[in-house]
Amino acid sequence: MQFTGTRDYVAPPELAIAVNAAVTLERPLLVKGEPGTGKTELARQMAAGLGLPIIEWNVKSTTKAQQGLYEYDAVSRLRDSQLGDERVHDVGNYIRKGKLWQAFDAPGKVVLLIDEIDKADIEFPNDLLQELDRMEFHVYETGETIQARHRPVVVITSNNEKELPDAFLRRCFFHYIRFPDAETLKQIVAVHYPGLKPRLLDTALTQFFELREAPGLKKKPSTSEFLDWLKLILAEDLAPEDLQRAPDQILPRLHGALLKNEQDVALFEKLAFMARRQGR
Template sequence: MKFQGTEEYVATPELRMAVNAAITLQRPLLLKGEPGTGKTMLAEQLAKSLDTELIQWHIKSTTKAHQGLYEYDAVSRLRDSQLGVDKVHDIKNYIVKGKLWEAFTADKPVVLLIDEIDKADIEFPNDLLLELDKMEFYCYETQERIVAKHRPIILITSNNEKELPDAFLRRCFFHYIDFPDAETMKDIVEVHYPGIRNELVAEAMDVFFDVRKVPGLKKKPSTSELIDWLKLLMADDIGVEMLRNKDSSKAIPPMYGALVKNEQDVQLLEKLAFMSRRKG
């Protein structure tokens, strides 16, 4: 199994190498990078390219590691026992399988995405060490050992909200997705909008990268935000001339709400425009 990218996903040579190395080593691939650089989409496209199922486990601040294995629904069993429901005698009816259980018991190797692992408690990664290492776990309620039929291809994403434990990092293959350069970004735009006018893309990207260079910006616009912004520019038929306008009073780009996502950054751009007008 070799990942070469897909028609819908532009993967750099470094990223393709990382994916294939993780598959060869049979290690989870830990992906970091700015939000919006395609970490989650990579899992979707990897599953598509390998013609296999994608199982997604989206982590929240309240997520516990055991939920990825299974949960025992004691409340439903108690209610059914009070109602005299027949299935109450088989505890298996009250075991809710988690995403790891699904991945371990699949009939062929699947892609398992553990998305935004850094959102959970600091102990969450350590609580999964044995399961990810041995590819098995024990269900105490049913007295059975769940062993992976096939080792899943595991992708784990992190936005660096908190540090991950060393013991966990040691078991992963790591790759940081760099922000795309101009040429790669053009390829990404072409994937999303085939045949888009080159002149519009060139001017929009100039504005986009200029905004990213503004010092003090709290949140730099990402790849996904550029894609959204281009869609708005095309929908409103905003011409190249408006983007090309270097008038300092027009320092904030049209439809800026797709690029700038908080009031501090809007105020910063407005302040820069005001200062430019005064100098003018």
């Protein structure tokens, strides 16, 4: 199996190499990068490109590693025992399979996405070390050991909110998705908006990168936000001339798609005020 990207996903050569290396090594692919650079979508497109089903485990701050294996519903079993339900004699009726179990039990190879692992507690990655390494785990309530029928292709994403343990990192193949340059961004835009006029795209790209590279920006706009901005530009049927800013204007048209907090808006308003003063 070789991944080269898909019709809907532009994979730079270094990203394709990382994906194929992780598949060859049968190691989890740990993908980091700015929010909005396509980490989650990469796993979905990997599944499409490799012709495999995908199982997604979206991690939250309250997620525990055990939930990925299974959960034992002791409360339901107690209630059923009080009601005299015959199901109570089989503890397996109260075991809910987690995403890892589903991936291990799948009839064929699958892509398993563990999305935003850094949202969880710091012990979360450590609690999955053996399961991801050996591709098996023990169910204490039933006494059975669950082994992967086919080793899944594991993709783990992180926004770098927390440092991951060294022992966990050692078991992964790592790739950092760098923010795309202008040419790569043009290729990405061509996938989503194939009929976009070159002059409009060039004007939008120039303004976008000027905004993104402004010093002091708290949250730089991402690829997905640029695509949202282009969608609004097309919906408003704006021409390249409409995107041109007056000398005293710092913020681009429809900037709410690009700037997502008041500090960054205030920063550009301050720059505009300073530009007006200097122009007097």
